[in-house]
Amino acid sequence: MLDPDPDSLEEVVGRFIDGDLDDLIPEENLPFTHLKLVQDEEEEVMSAVxxxxxxxxxxxxxxxxxxxxxxxxxxxxxxxxxxxxxxxxxxxxxxxxxxxxxxxxxxxxxxxxxxxxxxxxxxxxxxxxxLTQTSLQLKNTLWPTVYAPRRKHEAEPWARARVQWACAAMRRVVQEARAARARGELPIAAYVPVPHDDETRAATQLSKPLIAGDTRVSAAHPLRHAVLNAIRAVAEYRAALPDASPPPASADAVSEDMREACEGGGATRNGTHYLLTSLTLFTTHEPCIMCSMALLHSRVKEVFYLIPMDKTGGCGGAACVPGLKGVNHRYAINRWRAGRDWAVECGLEVGPGTDA
Ligand SMILES: [Zn+2]
Known part of the structure; x- marks a missing residue:
């Protein structure tokens, strides 16, 4: 039996239990903050262009x-x-x-x-x-530039029901990390829940959640990170589907690929590699640079993490992989509020130099 969830976790989850499921939760009341990618904030003044x-x-x-x-x-x-x-x-x-x-x-x-x-x-x-109208005006004074605003999901409103879904997912991944610790592994886990909305659920064919803990200790393999293990679990799940078809791309992803094709960017790619298109990944620790890159290649839609890893993280800590110049996919990054306190209370601390 696992220990019960710590009070701080219960408190945060409890805040969203009562009330109309369709109520929109204001951004400042959400249990997480959305991280701006570097470029978004960077080019709003001429000296930054x-x-x-x-x-x-x-x-x-x-x-x-x-x-x-x-x-x-x-x-x-x-x-x-x-x-x-x-x-x-x-x-x-x-x-x-x-x-x-x-x-x-x-x-x-x-x-x-x-x-x-x-x-x-x-x-x-x-x-x-x-990426913004302000930036467009500045850039157009130098040379006419293409306007490519941030993708719409980054500003998606959060209804109470969806916040509950995110809380349940974060709670589940914390449980898995504690279970990993009990097995003698690093206390790190990653979780891909069934999408909250029917449309994405149907489009992604994900009808059961997939979860993975870190196994680099038991496997004696330095690359068995929780996020990579979770991506592999999604691959195996897809391979076992009756028709073993590649994941259908969302309309969003298709239009982006079309855009890239029309504009001549990017090499020919194999759609079957887009394992996480339209899906959300929850993880206890900010993914390392390797895992952040794997998430980019998998075309994940958004990532939530609890504990920032300032020295090794690839989602805002040591680097911001989806914000790098030249990457052909961007995903949203959300950092859980008060993640460090949870980490201590839940026994999820790892050394600051650890790659999660
Ligand atoms: Zn990693």
Whole structure:
């Protein structure tokens, strides 16, 4: 038998028991806080906008735009990391064409003589798409930039019923971590609950929750982290489904993949690897950088953790993996309030240098 849940856990869970299940819980009353990814907060003032040098050329006659764009497509100058920038800037009657980065072409690119264009010159352009309207306005003053607001789930409202679902999941993962400790393992666990809403439940085909503890002690294997074990449990569950079909992507994920395809970013990927599309993972400790990357590859929708790992965590501690430049998926990160107190009370403490 496990010890009963500690009082602090009961207290938090108890706060959401009574009341209308459809009541929306204000953000400041939620038992967790949503972590802003680095880019979201970073580029709201001009000095924070990251830039780099690019070659551009003036188009003396606007009628040249079509021919020049056609030539640019086959010129080999365009690279996938230019996708967040529009190709042409219009300022009153003056048109300017973006050619390429000086990083990839240190000397001025040669232009087809038939187009009779002036010599290219360099300009500072934004390094990434605009995540907010403020950032878009700033970036557009440098060069017209694509607006790619944060994904809608990050601002999703929380009804009482969904908060209860999250509390139950966090309680379950704490139980599993304590059970792991009782078995002589590190007290770390990860849990993928059945989705709260019917639509996601049907789309993800996840009809039973999956849970895993850390097993690096018993397996004498340094990579048997709880999160990786949980991802493997999802893979095995999916493989055992009657038709063993790959997880269907949500409409959200499909549209994002379409967008990436249309914009030329990313290599061809195998959809069967997106094990956690639309799913939420709860874990006792902030996942290490390796596990945070595995979650990114699995396309998890959101992660909740109880205990921050400042020295080793990949979800806001030592690094913020889904906030890194160049990653092709972002997931939401939620940190449980008062997680450290729970950790002590529940006996879930691990050394500060431990990779969770
Ligand atoms: Zn890990």
């Amino acid at each position: 990251r830039t780099e040098q690019a070659w551009v050329v003036a188009l003396p006659d606007p009628k040249q735009a079509a021919d020049t764009l056609k030539w640019l497509k086959i010129s080999g100058l365009e690279t996938a990391d230019m996708d967040h920038l529009k190709r042409i800037r219009k300022q009153s009657s003056q048109m300017t064409l973006l050619l390429t980065y000086t990083r990839t072409h240190p000397s001025p690119p040669s232009l087809p003589p038939a187009l009779a264009l002036p010599a290219p010159y360099t300009l500072l352009v934004p390094r990434s798409a605009a």
